[in-house]
Structure formats: structure tokens, C-alpha cells
Amino acid sequence: MEAPPSLEAIGLAVEARIQEVVSRELVRWREVDEVLVEPLEQLSKVLLAGGKRLRPAFCYWAYVGAGGDPDSKEVIDAGAALEFLHTFALIHDDIMDGSFTRRGQEAVHVTFAAKHKDARWHGESRRFGDGVGVLVGDLAFVYADLMLKGANRSSQDVFTELRLEVNMGQYLDISGTARSMLTEEYARKVAIYKSGKYTVERPLHLGAALVGRLEAFSRQLSLYGLPLGEAFQLRDDVLGVFGDPSITKKPVGEDLREGKPTLLVALASQVAREKGSGRILESLGHPDMDEETVLELQELIIDTGALAKVEERISLLVDDALLALSVTSLDPEAKKELSELAMFVAHRKG
Numbered sequence: 001m002e003a004p005p006s007l008e009a010i011g012l013a014v015e016a017r018i019q020e021v022v023s024r025e026l027v028r029w030r031e032v033d034e035v036l037v038e039p040l041e042q043l044s045k046v047l048l049a050g051g052k053r054l055r056p057a058f059c060y061w062a063y064v065g066a067g068g069d070p071d072s073k074e075v076i077d078a079g080a081a082l083e084f085l086h087t088f089a090l091i092h093d094d095i096m097d098g099s100f101t102r103r104g105q106e107a108v109h110v111t112f113a114a115k116h117k118d119a120r121w122h123g124e125s126r127r128f129g130d131g132v133g134v135l136v137g138d139l140a141f142v143y144a145d146l147m148l149k150g151a152n153r154s155s156q157d158v159f160t161e162l163r164l165e166v167n168m169g170q171y172l173d174i175s176g177t178a179r180s181m182l183t184e185e186y187a188r189k190v191a192i193y194k195s196g197k198y199t200v201e202r203p204l205h206l207g208a209a210l211v212g213r214l215e216a217f218s219r220q221l222s223l224y225g226l227p228l229g230e231a232f233q234l235r236d237d238v239l240g241v242f243g244d245p246s247i248t249k250k251p252v253g254e255d256l257r258e259g260k261p262t263l264l265v266a267l268a269s270q271v272a273r274e275k276g277s278g279r280i281l282e283s284l285g286h287p288d289m290d291e292e293t294v295l296e297l298q299e300l301i302i303d304t305g306a307l308a309k310v311e312e313r314i315s316l317l318v319d320d321a322l323l324a325l326s327v328t329s330l331d332p333e334a335k336k337e338l339s340e341l342a343m344f345v346a347h348r349k350g
Contacts, residue, residue, distance in 0.1 A: 001348055065328075107133070
């Protein structure tokens with residue numbers, strides 16, 4: 001499904017602001033030492049390598065919908081803060097998952113590990129790469145804070161809650177993967193806290209908070225944002241197993257190799273074990289899983305009805321979100337744009 005035109009427009013405005021900040025910081029830190037350019041260049045590479053800019057868009061339309069000025073620089077700064085924070089999460093996520101690529105290019109920690117190895121520096125190349133990757137992610141986290149330093153207290157509180165939730169969600173994901181927590185209940189918690197709230201609900205709250213109207217719109221926005229955020233993550237899970245790598249920019253079956261506790265896998269596991277055909281599930285979480293095994297797991301997910309159930313769940317969640325949106329007191333243009341974003345989130349290919 002094609003992205004709404006407004007998504008690109010908001011994304012371009014946010015990218016321009018990000019470029020302005022990074023360019024200024026490159027000048028500042030180059031004067032201290034030329035070597036300090038390297039982490040900033042890698043941060044810029046990830047920030048500007050694409051991405052859908054959904055979080056800034058949800059923030060923007062909640063801001064406008066709650067009565068904010070559509071031409072405000074404040075909401076663009078908030079969008080940039082969300083993108084810096086998202087980049088922090090992506091860089092750290094790649095280290096934790098041992099991923100080699102991000103958005104079709106080499107992951108930050110991989111780049112620095114290779115740099116260390118090629119230069120034959122002291123120490124272990126992998127540890128150097130991981131260490132610098134953590135620092136680059138931390139830089140993104142700090143710049144996210146800087147972008148919101150002039151925002152009101154309500155906005156700061158929402159952003160704090162968002163950051164807490166995404167970290168706790170990430171732990172749920174890591175812990176669930178390690179413990180093979182393949183249950184529907186656990187998968188739903190991961191979907192909501194690792195990505196759902198952080199992608200949709202909290203950016204919406206941030207937009208309303210910037211206008212000083214969070215109390216008036218918080219519940220309305222949550223009734224739209226929570227089901228849509230869960231649908232977003234479920235679509236992500238489907239793409240992680242069945243997506244086209246040329247569009248998703250990541251290897252097909254990556255979630256299977258990592259053994260992620262997704263609803264897809266939880267549903268397939270339950271049915272397969274009930275039928276005594278769960279042997280293939282033992283291959284979950286093996287990073288060296290070959291393509292043939294990926295295909296077998298894909299077939300299992302389809303044959304057990306897990307894929308159909310997740311698709312049905314996505315449709316129901318989006319219906320709930322759109323119904324909730326229809327009765328909000330948001331500005332009509334914002335409601336229209338948020339409706340289009342909902343459909344894009346649910347049916348995107350990458």
C-alpha cells in the first residue's frame with residue numbers, strides 16, 4: 001500500500017531538521033578532534049538511510065488535531081526527537097540481536113568492528129565494534145533529549161514514559177527470546193510495549209501535550225493508538241517472516257533465526273504441538289538456520305492457520321482504531337490523515 005502523501009512531507013521536514021543538527025555537531029566536534037567525526041557520521045548514516053517517519057507523523061497529526069499550528073517548528077523538533085530516539089533503539093537492537101545490516105546497509109557495530117580489524121588495532125574487534133555502537137546509540141538518545149529541551153513539562157513527562165516503555169519492552173523481547181516464551185499473552189505484551197505504544201500511542205500523546213491539551217485528548221488518542229500500535233507490530237512480525245527483502249531491507253526469516261516471541265510463532269507452536277508436529281520448531285532461534293528450514297517454518301505457520309489468525313487480528317485491531325478515531329473531537333483534517341496512516345500501517349509491505 002502506498003504511503004499517504006503527508007507522511008513524506010512531514011518526513012522531509014524532520015529530516016531537514018536532523019541534518020541541520022548533525023551538520024552543526026560535526027563542525028563542533030571536528031574542532032576538538034577529527035576522530036570524533038566518525039561516530040557522528042555513522043549516526044547520520046542511520047538517521048538518513050530511509051525509514052517511514054511514522055512516529056513524527058502520528059505526533060504531528062495529534063498536534064494539529066488538538067489545535068496546534070500546522071506550520072509550527074516545535075512539532076518538527078518533536079518529530080526529530082522521536083527519530084533520534086528510534087535510531088538509538090535500532091542501533092542498540094542490532095547489537096543485541098547480532099544483526100549485520102540495517103535499512104539495507106552495514107550495521108553501525110559491524111562497520112566499527114571491521115574498521116578495527118582492518119587497522120589491526122589493539123584488542124578484540126567485535127568488542128570494539130559493539131562498544132562504539134553503544135556509544136553512537138547513546139549519542140542519538142542525548143540528541144533526542146536536546147530536541148525537546150524547550151518543550152513544556154507535560155511533553156517531557158510523555159517522552160520520559162515513552163523511553164521507559166521502549167526499554168522495558170525491549171527487555172521483554174530479549175528475555176522472552178531467551179526463555180522461549182511462546183504464548184499468546186506474552187507475545188501481545190511484547191508487541192504492545194516494545195513497539196506498539198512507542199510507535200503510535202505515545203507519539204500521539206506527545207503531539208497533544210505540546211499543545212497543552214493532553215488531558216483533554218489522552219483517552220481518545222489511546223483508544224485509537226493502542227490497537228493500531230499492536231497492529232503495527234503484528235504486521236512487522238508478518239513481514240519479518242514473509243516479507244520481501246528488497247522492500248523490508250532485512251533478510252527473510254530473521255525473526256525465526258532469532259527465535260523472537262511473536263504471535264505468529266506462538267499460535268503456530270500451540271497448534272503444531274497439539275498435533276504432534278512440533279519437531280521443526282526446535283530449529284527456532286538458530287542463527288545459522290538455512291533457507292530450507294525457513295521455508296519449512298513458513299509452511300508450518302501457514303498450515304497451522306497462524307498467519308490467517310494474525311491477519312484477522314490485524315484487521316480487527318485496525319477496525320477498532322478507526323471506530324475510536326471516528327468519534328474523537330480532533331480536527332477533521334487530522335482525523336482524515338490519521339485514518340490514512342492507520343490503513344498504511346496495517347497493510348504496508350515494508
